Amino acid sequence: MVRVPVKVGSAKFVIICVGLLGFAVVANFLWASSSSTLTSKPATLVIPKSHNNASSGRFLSAAYADLDAPQLRWQKMAAAPVPRLDGAAIQIRNLLFVFAGYGTIDFVHSHVDVYNFTDNTWGGRFDMPKEMAHSHLGMVTDGRYIYVVTGQYGPQCRGPTARTFVLDTETKQWRDLPPLPLPRYAPATQLWRGRLHVMGGSKENRHTPGLEHWSLAVKDGKALENEWRSEIPIPRGGPHRACVVVDDRLYVIGGQEGDFMAKPGSPIFKCSRRQEVVYTDVYMLDDKMKWKMLPPMPKPNSHIEFAWALVNNSIVIVGGTTEKHPVTKKMVLNGEVVQFNLNTLKWSVIGKLPYRVKTTLVGFWNGWLYFTSGQRDKGPEDPSPKKVIGEMWRTKLKLNE
Numbered sequence: 001m002v003r004v005p006v007k008v009g010s011a012k013f014v015i016i017c018v019g020l021l022g023f024a025v026v027a028n029f030l031w032a033s034s035s036s037t038l039t040s041k042p043a044t045l046v047i048p049k050s051h052n053n054a055s056s057g058r059f060l061s062a063a064y065a066d067l068d069a070p071q072l073r074w075q076k077m078a079a080a081p082v083p084r085l086d087g088a089a090i091q092i093r094n095l096l097f098v099f100a101g102y103g104t105i106d107f108v109h110s111h112v113d114v115y116n117f118t119d120n121t122w123g124g125r126f127d128m129p130k131e132m133a134h135s136h137l138g139m140v141t142d143g144r145y146i147y148v149v150t151g152q153y154g155p156q157c158r159g160p161t162a163r164t165f166v167l168d169t170e171t172k173q174w175r176d177l178p179p180l181p182l183p184r185y186a187p188a189t190q191l192w193r194g195r196l197h198v199m200g201g202s203k204e205n206r207h208t209p210g211l212e213h214w215s216l217a218v219k220d221g222k223a224l225e226n227e228w229r230s231e232i233p234i235p236r237g238g239p240h241r242a243c244v245v246v247d248d249r250l251y252v253i254g255g256q257e258g259d260f261m262a263k264p265g266s267p268i269f270k271c272s273r274r275q276e277v278v279y280t281d282v283y284m285l286d287d288k289m290k291w292k293m294l295p296p297m298p299k300p301n302s303h304i305e306f307a308w309a310l311v312n313n314s315i316v317i318v319g320g321t322t323e324k325h326p327v328t329k330k331m332v333l334n335g336e337v338v339q340f341n342l343n344t345l346k347w348s349v350i351g352k353l354p355y356r357v358k359t360t361l362v363g364f365w366n367g368w369l370y371f372t373s374g375q376r377d378k379g380p381e382d383p384s385p386k387k388v389i390g391e392m393w394r395t396k397l398k399l400n401e
């Protein structure tokens with residue numbers, strides 16, 4: 001919160017606040033009316049009753065609140081062999097490759113599980129290289145090779161590695177790529193115009209947002225250069241964003257500034273909570289190589305780097321985490337499926353999840369939207385994170401035209 005020392009400033013500040021508030025309500029209303037065809041009743045600001053409390057005498061930002069969303073019919077499928085938080089996933093045709101992640105805060109996975117969408121089974125487990133990071137990975141595929149960039153090495157809030165690898169999914173062989181110039185946590189990562197692009201993320205201390213953007217020419221799982229090239233920095237840094245290339249444009253969606261850090265002097269690098277700002281920002285890069293801002297997400301959303309699928313020129317995002325609760329200060333998870341239509345550049349909320357959940361791993365196959373893994377809420381009344389899960393769910397995807 002901005003502190004303004006003089007009275008004149010305070011008056012101005014109040015006016016600005018009221019102005020922003022007005023804007024937020026209007027923006028929400030506009031968004032709501034654009035998605036009203038799928039919602040059974042007009043969407044409005046939904047503030048949980050327990051906080052809609054006149055005696056508290058405060059207006060509470062609705063950033064953390066559940067959005068009104070149509071019910072979906074979810075089918076529970078076979079659970080993943082292990083639960084995962086902050087895992088990574090890549091879909092190649094009918095296979096979802098699911099990597100790494102925390103099993104608990106003190107234990108990280110070092111293998112890959114594979115889900116087969118054709119017969120809806122898990123199998124084909126294989127190991128990752130010993131030197132590969134275990135969470136906060138940047139990851140992208142060209143349809144055969146999976147590029148795996150930097151990330152956190154080890155459990156709790158340990159340091160990052162710059163080591164970068166490529167997996168040939170046909171032979172299950174791993175190879176090295178030149179390490180990223182500096183290690184990062186959960187940077188936005190994509191293949192674009194023959195180059196592997198890596199941008200943002202958190203810096204080496206896990207908390208400070210990085211703005212740097214690098215690229216490396218790659219082809220068929222090989223680096224064509226020995227060094228990464230500096231590219232135009234991203235206007236806002238931070239980890240846990242969705243990064244998607246469609247129709248020769250690169251999109252970076254949501255994310256946050258700040259993250260848990262290792263407690264100073266802790267021999268186990270024990271995670272300790274720090275200030276975080278979750279945002280709604282959407283950035284786009286096209287052939288002019290200048291960042292452009294696009295319409296923001298319906299609410300702040302982070303931990304969505306592998307929580308999206310691209311279907312019929314829409315980006316569909318499943319769950320995530322939003323701003324902390326302003327009163328309880330607890331973390332708040334998201335329980336919605338949202339759609340960003342790239343034809344109209346409009347956001348809409350297209351469904352409710354079985355529960356609120358972050359770091360979901362998402363796939364789309366044969367009309368079905370799948371998600372697995374992540375960390376779910378404490379229950380319908382408490383959106384703060386609790387159980388790390390391996391559950392797999394699917395629903396027939398119905399997009400908002």
Ligand SMILES: *[C@@H]1O[C@H](CO)[C@@H](O)[C@H](O)[C@H]1NC(C)=O
Binds near residue numbers: 049050051053055056
């Ligand atoms: C309203 O807020 C007050 C003060 O925070 C609290 O004591 C009271 O229980 C709240 N009432 C309801 C209905 O939530």
Ligand SMILES: *[C@@H]1O[C@H](CO)[C@@H](O)[C@H](O)[C@H]1NC(C)=O
Binds near residue numbers: 116117119
């Ligand atoms: C996926 O399942 C289908 C149907 O059982 C099977 O034909 C195919 O070989 C499986 N793919 C892999 C990679 O296991």
Ligand SMILES: *[C@@H]1O[C@H](CO)[C@@H](O)[C@H](O)[C@H]1NC(C)=O
Binds near residue numbers: 311312367397398
């Ligand atoms: C995508 O578009 C195709 C062709 O128009 C249509 O048949 C299909 O139902 C659409 N998929 C979804 C999920 O809307």
